[in-house]
Amino acid sequence: MKFQDLNIIEPILSALITKEYEEPTPIQIEAIPLLLEGKDILGSAQTGTGKTAAFAIPILQRLYMQKHYQSKRDIKALILAPTRELALQIHDNFIEYGKNIDLRTTVIYGGVSQSKQVSILHRGIDILVATPGRLLDLIQQKVLTLAKVSILVLDEADRMLDMGFVKDVKKIIAMVPQARQTMLFSATIPPAILNLASEILHQPERIKVTPEAQIIDKISQSIYHVNKKSKMDLLIQLLSDTKLKSVLVFSKTKHGANRIVKTLIQQNIPAVAIHGNKSQGARQEALFQFKAKKIRVLVATDIAARGIDIDELSHVINFDLPDVAETYIHRMGRTGRAGLGGVAISFCSEDEMNQLHDIQKYIKMNIPVVKNDPYSVVLGNAPIKQKSHNPSARGSASPHHTQSPKKKAYGHPRPKNYSKYDNRNQNKKSSN
Numbered sequence: 001m002k003f004q005d006l007n008i009i010e011p012i013l014s015a016l017i018t019k020e021y022e023e024p025t026p027i028q029i030e031a032i033p034l035l036l037e038g039k040d041i042l043g044s045a046q047t048g049t050g051k052t053a054a055f056a057i058p059i060l061q062r063l064y065m066q067k068h069y070q071s072k073r074d075i076k077a078l079i080l081a082p083t084r085e086l087a088l089q090i091h092d093n094f095i096e097y098g099k100n101i102d103l104r105t106t107v108i109y110g111g112v113s114q115s116k117q118v119s120i121l122h123r124g125i126d127i128l129v130a131t132p133g134r135l136l137d138l139i140q141q142k143v144l145t146l147a148k149v150s151i152l153v154l155d156e157a158d159r160m161l162d163m164g165f166v167k168d169v170k171k172i173i174a175m176v177p178q179a180r181q182t183m184l185f186s187a188t189i190p191p192a193i194l195n196l197a198s199e200i201l202h203q204p205e206r207i208k209v210t211p212e213a214q215i216i217d218k219i220s221q222s223i224y225h226v227n228k229k230s231k232m233d234l235l236i237q238l239l240s241d242t243k244l245k246s247v248l249v250f251s252k253t254k255h256g257a258n259r260i261v262k263t264l265i266q267q268n269i270p271a272v273a274i275h276g277n278k279s280q281g282a283r284q285e286a287l288f289q290f291k292a293k294k295i296r297v298l299v300a301t302d303i304a305a306r307g308i309d310i311d312e313l314s315h316v317i318n319f320d321l322p323d324v325a326e327t328y329i330h331r332m333g334r335t336g337r338a339g340l341g342g343v344a345i346s347f348c349s350e351d352e353m354n355q356l357h358d359i360q361k362y363i364k365m366n367i368p369v370v371k372n373d374p375y376s377v378v379l380g381n382a383p384i385k386q387k388s389h390n391p392s393a394r395g396s397a398s399p400h401h402t403q404s405p406k407k408k409a410y411g412h413p414r415p416k417n418y419s420k421y422d423n424r425n426q427n428k429k430s431s432n
């Protein structure tokens with residue numbers, strides 16, 4: 001399947017060529033024809049599947065095909081996104097795919113002064129990407145109106161609800177004319193999203209891109225069973241391998257992320273943290289440095305990392321396992337973008353065995369355990385029935401480093417006599 005087969009117009013096709021997209025991703029193949037027909041969509045797909053282009057291309061094309069589209073710059077398409085980072089990325093994609101089309105796109109989000117955003121809006125805009133809070137603010141100040149919106153997108157709707165935006169989102173939708181095309185994308189479709197979908201979508205087509213199959217097959221996963229206090233040493237040991245070029249480390253908490261960064265810097269491993277306590281400027285700067293490969297390691301919490309689009313991310317490291325099994329897949333989706341392979345390494349301490357059990361049940365496979373590593377300990381595992389996902393990733397994983405571990409890297413000395421941990425019965429604990 002080629003983009004040409006999807007009836008995409010020339011100016012957009014040539015922009016896709018510049019992006020070096022060779023063929024559409026599965027969600028693009030499914031969604032683009034339906035959206036070009038003007039259908040509503042309920043899409044379960046997460047970032048990393050090519051979802052943004054799946055909705056941005058048809059929006060650009062439909063607006064372009066409307067006669068006299070340039071004559072008046074009313075907001076005709078509104079894309080709501082939960083975070084500033086995601087909003088910025090969606091905006092960037094619209095600019096790239098629409099570079100040969102005279103449609104104006106802008107993005108508004110909170111945490112920065114509104115004056116620049118307001119002056120851009122006053123000049124007239126066709127496509128607006130927004131986070132809910134700033135959008136409502138500016139509507140209340142009568143800086144903009146949604147009265148002419150004919151296409152509405154809710155991206156990462158589940159995250160929007162998780163972040164407590166439900167009232168704001170409903171208020172905004174009530175201001176958009178009923179006669180419109182609506183798209184709702186969500187990584188998960190819990191009952192709250194189904195309710196919202198039934199309220200705002202009109203006879204939607206349901207599209208589901210199964211992230212597990214797509215992501216798991218492409219990513220080499222492994223897990224280290226490790227004592228909690230040795231996690232930092234293990235991280236430093238792994239990062240001593242320069243083959244880990246671009247690494248996103250997940251921490252459960254903001255403080256944890258700060259601590260990890262501080263320790264890495266003390267070890268001369270340049271790293272930055274990205275989380276909700278950081279100012280917008282600091283988050284942008286961190287992302288910029290990471291994307292420009294000036295910094296190898298980005299330490300993030302889930303909310304901050306969600307939706308971040310980083311090309312060529314080589315490794316994801318779960319310093320802490322997520323509490324929700326699905327989040328494991330979302331984290332892995334940060335690497336292996338749009339079909340590229342990637343490596344996901346997880347640390348699991350004894351108190352995280354239940355999370356590991358849930359994750360393995362969710363992904364229907366056992367994550368290969370790295371053995372014979374100085375920091376590995378034997379914890380009780382809870383094997384689950386295997387599904388034929390990624391046969392090459394089965395069995396015992398090879399460590400992801402080639403250099404020998406650093407001698408007592410810092411702080412906690414690595415266990416001198418670590419063979420004592422090689423006792424299978426030690427620390428054994430049922431995770432059921």
Ligand code: AMP
Binds near residue numbers: 024047
């Ligand atoms: P998204 O799911 O929209 O965040 O997209 C994930 C990544 O895939 C982004 O870096 C896109 O630029 C890239 N991408 C989207 N569509 C394609 C495609 N058809 N071929 C190659 N890369 C793509």
